Amino acid sequence: MLDPDPRFLAKLRQQAEFTDAELAEFLECWETKLLRKKDHYLRAGDICRSTAYVNKGCLRRYEIGADAKENILNFALEDWWVGDLESFWNQKPGRFYIQALEDCELLLLSRVEFVKACDRFPKYKAFHDEKMHRSYFATLKRMTVATSGSAEEKYLLLAKEQPQLFQRVPLHYIASYLGIEPESLSRLRRKLAGK
Amino acid sequence: MLDPDPRFLAKLRQQAEFTDAELAEFLECWETKLLRKKDHYLRAGDICRSTAYVNKGCLRRYEIGADAKENILNFALEDWWVGDLESFWNQKPGRFYIQALEDCELLLLSRVEFVKACDRFPKYKAFHDEKMHRSYFATLKRMTVATSGSAEEKYLLLAKEQPQLFQRVPLHYIASYLGIEPESLSRLRRKLAGK
């Protein structure tokens, strides 16, 4: 049934300090969700009703700006968490889209089960809070990168930090993530290749 | 001695649900810190050892990028909180500078007292967590604004949302916040004034 990535279990054992017995009980609350390429896990206006772990596949999170352009905030590969934490937190409609770029397998814990689990396993609540903090700090760092420096710097940084993305994500999505047009990315790559 | 803004007390009473007796005890742990214009409350490399409330004055939070340029992340007026949450959280050196733009009066709760207070008043811990979440969600929103749209759009948005800033903060700092050069801001304002 549920067939979690070993890293999923390792995290719960190490970071949330679950025992094997607790883990077995906890996993009962989770369910598997399959997404076909291009399916959306979440759309703007939806309320995020579960926390999700990427067991298999690759997704992108984006929003649509006032100018009707898609603006990619991040990609999620295996062993990442996806969702709209704000919407999940306050159960109000969010503004993000989360879409599968490949066929995906997500592990879901519904909001209801999440609340129960936080109650039953305080260690899990602490684990989730910690995740939220890390996510906050990562966003702050990302903001620094996004607002300062040239497209070239941002490209080189991404190439260094997440080279796997280039094997799995079309370049025009990478361009959107970098905040430039596909044409500019193409030019940039040609320039860098010629060096 | 401690002479908090009424809004400071109101927040603790309403959001943290402190009783008057608890409040009196809690306030004992706080201290006042005065900053002269241009003094720094925090510098890159410092460990943030207190959580601070702006009782009076105006500050800017900025970082210095790889290109040695100052990059302003936000301003803080009265009734805002300032600090480096990441550094305060994990007690490691941070990368932000926080500087007084006017003579300021801050109310500080040291890290040590903070930990005690979280223990003694779980409601305060919840209040602080909630603040942290709001701060996270605000950063996410700010990221959207910062990475999409023209300088003009960002300027008009700021003028609408924080008009008080223009009375108290030099324009070249506003320019830095908007991610443009002072010259560009000057030209932009002339263009808008002529309309």
Added chain:
DNA sequence: CGGTTTCCTTGATCTAGGTTAGGAAATACC
């Protein structure tokens, strides 16, 4: 009070990246 910063503006020039308009290779679809 005069001198030095700090702050704002203006003009001329430059450039990264946007825009527009193709067109070819790779994939998916019937």
Added chain:
DNA sequence: GGTATTTCCTAACCTAGATCAAGGAAACCG
């Protein structure tokens, strides 16, 4: 197997904002 769509690239031109250079006004300081 052939058509349609998606993905990726190229080239010519354009624009927002950076950069460089200069000057003036206000605030601050001895």
